Amino acid sequence: MVRDLCMFAGFNEDLQIVWFKVTYSKEPGSLSLITDFLEKENAFIMFGHLDNITQEKGEYSIFAEFKKDVDIEDLSRKIRELEVVISVEYGVSEFGMINSVDFPLNVIGVRGVMARALTIVDIIKTLNQSVPHAEGLLTLSGLRGGSHAAKYFKSIMPINNSNFTNILAELYRAVGWGILEIECNPETYEGKIIVKDSFIADVYGASDQPVCAFMSGYFAGYLTEYFGKNISVREVSCKATGKAVCEHIISLAPSSGNQEYQLRGDTR
Incomplete structure (x- = not known):
């Protein structure tokens, strides 16, 4: 491509x-x-x-x-x-x-590197197999990445309710992470994100649990930064479990309780 x-x-x-x-x-x-x-x-x-x-x-x-x-x-x-x-x-x-492409690469305002999807998925698999509450850690890691991305985009271009989903979709396509279909109501903060050809799910292989916690966190971080409210995103369907696509549900996080728990979703 x-x-x-x-x-x-x-x-x-x-x-x-x-x-x-x-x-x-x-x-x-x-x-x-x-x-x-x-x-x-x-x-x-x-x-x-x-x-x-x-x-x-x-x-x-x-x-x-x-x-x-x-x-x-x-x-x-x-x-x-x-x-x-x-x-x-x-x-x-x-x-x-x-x-x-130039050296050093610049991705969303900071230095970036190119890596095979398998390399990243191997890291995710190692965490899942060796670290307690790995899904929560992956979600939080994604959260920070999504927040940084939204902050950078806000600094270089006008982001509003008519384009915030398109910007995120173009980002995912450009870096090869997946093809997004996003429905998100900016008044209720509810919606869903369909990920086609998720690089994590495609490479991970068969699993009895959803494996795209990092992406859920990334979406939550991006939307939290954009809306200025704590947004929770949870993967409810994953291609790695045999589904056709990955599906992530967007909702407003509870107003009380630990913010880290709200954003990480359920742990394994």
Whole structure:
């Protein structure tokens, strides 16, 4: 996927960042025809990657900035109509969360690293097998991460009831954690989050218990920071237990009692 080449950038409300993956036929001048077209369309190319699929075909993947009024679907159609182009895929980063990979990597305002999902899941499995109340610890770890993410987004862009769920969904997709479907009522603080292709559940393997406590905590931290109220998130259905998707229930945490318990959910 093209998104595997990207990490996080900043927010500019006047611009949109777009990735294109263009499959083209290898003919003399074919690549320059594509780049010349993009230049005429005032594309500011931030990063480009070439992949020679076969002797006859190649892929050109780019990240580019465009003004907000540019119709990307129409632009994609025009690229597809170029005589050397075989197919075009594209995606829009509505909140400017993609940039080229650099060193050190910068993820949501701080240094980040890339790791295989298996590496992270091995850590989770080790905690579950060796540490009492591991689910609570994983939830609290996620809580801090989600809170930091929301604080960073609030510092660089306007977050409101119309976009707070979309920002979280774009974050998860961009870093490869999963695809989110979020329903959350900002007046009752109730709702649910469906996670498709959760990297934890997909890699963890079969389990008789839900395994995505870290994600529940991350959601709780993000929503708590956004709403300014203690939000509880609990995983009630997990792909690791044989379900089709993972489901997390959102609710307002009880007003009394230990906050740590409210946010961690049930322990094993």
